[in-house]
Amino acid sequence: MDKPTHLIEFETMLLARHSLLHAPRARAAGGNLDRSAYVLLTRIRMDGPMSISQLSDAFGLDASTLNRQTAAMLRSGVVERIPDPDGGIARKFRITEEGARLLDADRSFNIGGLERVLADWTPEEVAEFAAVLERFNRDIERLDGRPWPRP
Structure with missing residues (x-):
């Protein structure tokens, strides 16, 4: 029998695969952002x-x-590129109204997909999964030294 870490590795590989396969369908079904834009816009928004x-x-x-x-x-x-609001030399990237609209649309599409996948889960199971996934990501961030802001 495989060790639990072997099973986690396998399941995270499948999760990444499912996400990659979902991206072209998402764009065809109304999603408009590629993966890098989605993640960058999310960070800039936060x-x-x-x-x-x-x-x-x-x-x-x-x-x-990044360029x-x-x-x-x-x-x-x-x-859009703007002067640094804090007066620094480097120009900064700010999300546009169109960027916010597309990000919101893609996020809604993704959440709808998750809700379809989790439709047969109890609210407690969904909350437990969210908590464990957050802990997993926070531990990765801690080891990487790059914590992500959270809403």
């Missing part, structure tokens, strides 16, 4: 305008990767 350097620190990604991702987001109109 933290406010962010520079490439701040995004690099938050995500652990190099500036060239490509934010350039695509600028072209699609979901973010």
